[in-house]
Amino acid sequence: MVLNCIILGSDPEGFEELENFLAAIxxxxxxxxxxxMEAAKYWLETQTIHVLITGHYHDPLSAPPDEAGVLPVMMMVYNDTPPGFDFLPVAVMQxxxxxxxLQDVFSKIYKIIEMHAITYPTKYDTEYFMLRTPHRMEKVFYEDLQYVEVMDDHIMLxxxxQKLVTTEKLDWIISQLPLNAFMHVHHWFVIGFRHITHLADDHVMIGEARIALTKAMRTELAKRYQLPMY
Incomplete structure (x- = not known):
């Protein structure tokens, strides 16, 4: 099981190390x-996020001034009552x-999920999502989607x-995709793991398509590429 995480807030001292530490787990x-929180809500509503780490931001959940220098870590709990999610405090990192x-905190979360047999609802209970194209609505099956490419004034799937063209926003398309099967690897590309044909030091091949990767993105992709997709 992959624990999907969101970082919420700006950078108190030491916060900049968090992404590197997370990438190592x-x-x-x-x-x-x-x-x-408004931006985070976009992802929380997909019901695919397991953990929320909060820094400093203007919201009631933000740490009070006398608690500066701490990072609350929360498990996500989903339900049918609006807004559809709640927060379960798990740890406070100094x-x-x-x-x-960080490893100890996530190990604790993983054990809680396993011990209590917690299951997470998901909107990805079908094998496809519906996409608006210029002429009609199209079914896009997850297993058929190789990669998403951002063009000048549209997006091509x-x-x-076949290839499908849409004017939907990339963030919306990403929100329709299972996080354990797709990854946003470049400003202009989202790829499907099952269609990777070669992973090099500075690029990934999806068939004949060559997509450039930064060193950090290559490391993250290599880590996730080895995990079960469904």
Whole structure:
């Protein structure tokens, strides 16, 4: 099981190390980094996020001034009551923290989920999502979607046997995709793990398509590429 995580807030001292520490934990994926709760809500409503780490931001959940220098860590709990999610405090990390501290916190969360057999609802209970194209609504099957490419004034979805064009926003398309099967690897590309044909030091191949990768993104992709997709 992969624990999908969101970082919420700005950077108190030591906060900049968090992304690097998270990348070193093989079963944790940083799905997004949001500056405020409104932006984070976009991801929380997908019901695919397991952990929320909060820094400083203008919201009632933000740490009071006398608690500056701490990072609250919360498990997500989903339900049918609006807004559809709640927060379960799990730990408070004191800054500066170490990779071991973070590893221990996520190990605790993982054990809680396993011990209590917690299951997470998901909107991905079908094999496809519906996409608006210029002429009609199209079914996009997850297993057929090779990669998503951002063009000048539209977005192109490359499937096994066809290409679909849409003017939907990339963030919306990403929100329709299972996080354990797709990854936003470049400003202009989202790829499907099952269609990777080669992973090099500075790029990934999806069939004949060559997509450039930064060193950090290559490391993250290599880690997630080895995990079960469904």
């Amino acid at each position: 093989p079963y944790v994926y940083l799905a997004a980094r949001s500056n405020n 800054l500066p923290f170490t990779p071991t501290t 490359h499937l096994r046997d």
